[in-house]
Amino acid sequence: MEKAKILIVDDNQCVALVLQVMLEDEGYNVIVARDGKEGYLAYLTFEPDLVITDIQMPLKSGIELIQLIRHSNPGVKAIYMSGDPGKFRAALEDEKARYHACFLPKPFSKNDLIRSISNYSG
Numbered sequence: 001m002e003k004a005k006i007l008i009v010d011d012n013q014c015v016a017l018v019l020q021v022m023l024e025d026e027g028y029n030v031i032v033a034r035d036g037k038e039g040y041l042a043y044l045t046f047e048p049d050l051v052i053t054d055i056q057m058p059l060k061s062g063i064e065l066i067q068l069i070r071h072s073n074p075g076v077k078a079i080y081m082s083g084d085p086g087k088f089r090a091a092l093e094d095e096k097a098r099y100h101a102c103f104l105p106k107p108f109s110k111n112d113l114i115r116s117i118s119n120y121s122g
Contacts, residue, residue, distance in 0.1 A: 016032045019052065
């Protein structure tokens with residue numbers, strides 16, 4: 001069975017690369033984008049099964065990115081990550097309630113990440 005296609009969007013390229021390597025080692029097909037704008041374009045061309053996105057980024061926050069994607073795919077699956085969700089806390093709660101989105105506080109372990117992804121694939 002083929003593993004999911006995952007888009008990672010994070011302006012910290014070191015974090016993005018580590019996540020990419022961890023997930024590719026697990027057999028996932030992964031691409032990386034640097035910000036919300038690049039992430040949206042990558043979403044349109046790659047058509048991932050899941051988007052893992054940082055929340056606080058230049059140009060577009062992760063929440064803005066997912067809201068934009070939802071215009072064409074209301075069922076997009078999202079895992080948000082942040083070291084400081086701060087001003088996005090209310091939006092995150094709404095995402096969890098309405099769309100069953102997941103939040104991973106940075107730093108998190110590989111096991112936490114894999115468990116969150118597994119929750120979407122059943």
